[in-house]
Amino acid sequence: MNRNNVIWKEYSIIGSQNDKTRLEFSNFGEIKSYSVNCPEGRLINGGLQGGYPIVRFKRLGEMDEASSNLLQELQKEIDELRSISKEKNVILRKKTTTYEESRKIERYLQPRKELVEKLLKRLSKERAKINKKRSVYYQVLVHKAIAELFIENDNPIEKQFVIHLNYDKQDNRVENLAWATKDEVVEHGLKSPKWIKHNLKLERREKPKRDHAKLSYSDVVFIKRKLDKGEPMARLARRFGVSDMQIHRIKTGENWGDVKLTFSKEEKE
Structure with missing residues (x-):
């Protein structure tokens, strides 16, 4: 595929109508995001989910009337207090205002300044709470989005x-x-x-791992016969080129426990 033939297509997200925030995908698997802060668009990588690239984002839905009224009332109260403070500050700057009058105005304004600060904090908390409530979260698997945009599906019912x-x-x-x-x-x-x-x-x-792989079945039978007759383990270990521990494990049945000795009548006697 010629890299010069890059094609970008916008991906429509169901339930989200926002011209300022949108996604585009290219036929090379690239992702471009458009937002209020970046209207010209920028390339993004997204995250991973099970090894698959994925784009996650959120958008704000419509604000309900009660929430809207609450924020407006708080903002109105803040604006009124600020307006009063502004008028009193104008008086303070006048040269005709005496020191006593200035002190009186300052004492009058101080509680209002503190109230404005409290209202601003409350407004910020309420707005954050409302925005969290009206947030809608989206996630788009990149490979699925590109297939939907660029590849015709000849059997959409079966091929999902x-x-x-x-x-x-x-x-x-x-x-x-x-x-x-x-x-x-x-x-x-x-x-x-x-x-x-x-x-x-x-x-x-x-597959069963045996640390005694150097030994064959017949070797083990011979070793068990010698052990049964009292042959020292160290001598058998030197003879077969294995460790004393391996001979010990054969003796106890930890290794080659499936090999059982059978004796004829003459051997027993």
């Missing part, structure tokens, strides 16, 4: 999943994506190099 052809979850180029059914997703996943490697590890883990 998107697979990465090269098994790289972060390679979201259009040419690496395809719509698939649930069965096709499973079949595709079974051919994944990571899945094959994982199965090989499981197979190796399930």
Whole structure:
């Protein structure tokens, strides 16, 4: 694919109508975000969910009437107090105002300044509480969004999943994506190099590991016969090139416990 042929398409998010905040995706798997603070758009990476790139964001829904009235009333009260303070400050600046009058005005204004500060803090808390309540959270899987924008789905009822052809979850180029059914997703996943490697590890883990791999079945039978007759473990260890501990484990049945000795009538006598 020629890098010069970059195509950008806007992704429509159901339930969100906001021209100032929107997302665009390219046929190369890139993401561009537009907002009030960045109207020209900027490239973003997003986060990861299960190895898949994902974009998470929130938008504010409509404010209910009660919340709107509360904020307006608080703001109105603050504005009125500020207006009074402004008028009194004008008087303070007049040269004709005596010292006593100035002190009186300052004592009059001080409680109002403190009240304004309290109201501002309350307004901030109430606004934060209301915004949290009206926040709507969105998350968009990048590969799914790009498939919806750029790849025609010939069977949308059955093919509701998107697979990465090269098994790289972060390679979201259009040419690496395809719509698939649930069965096709499973079949595709079974051919994944990571899945094959994982199965090989499981197979190796399930195979019994014997630290006495140098010994054959007949060697163990011979060792057990000699041990039964009182042969020293150290001598048997030197003879077969293993440790004394390995011979001890054979004797106790910890290793090669499945090898059982059978004696003929002559051997027992």
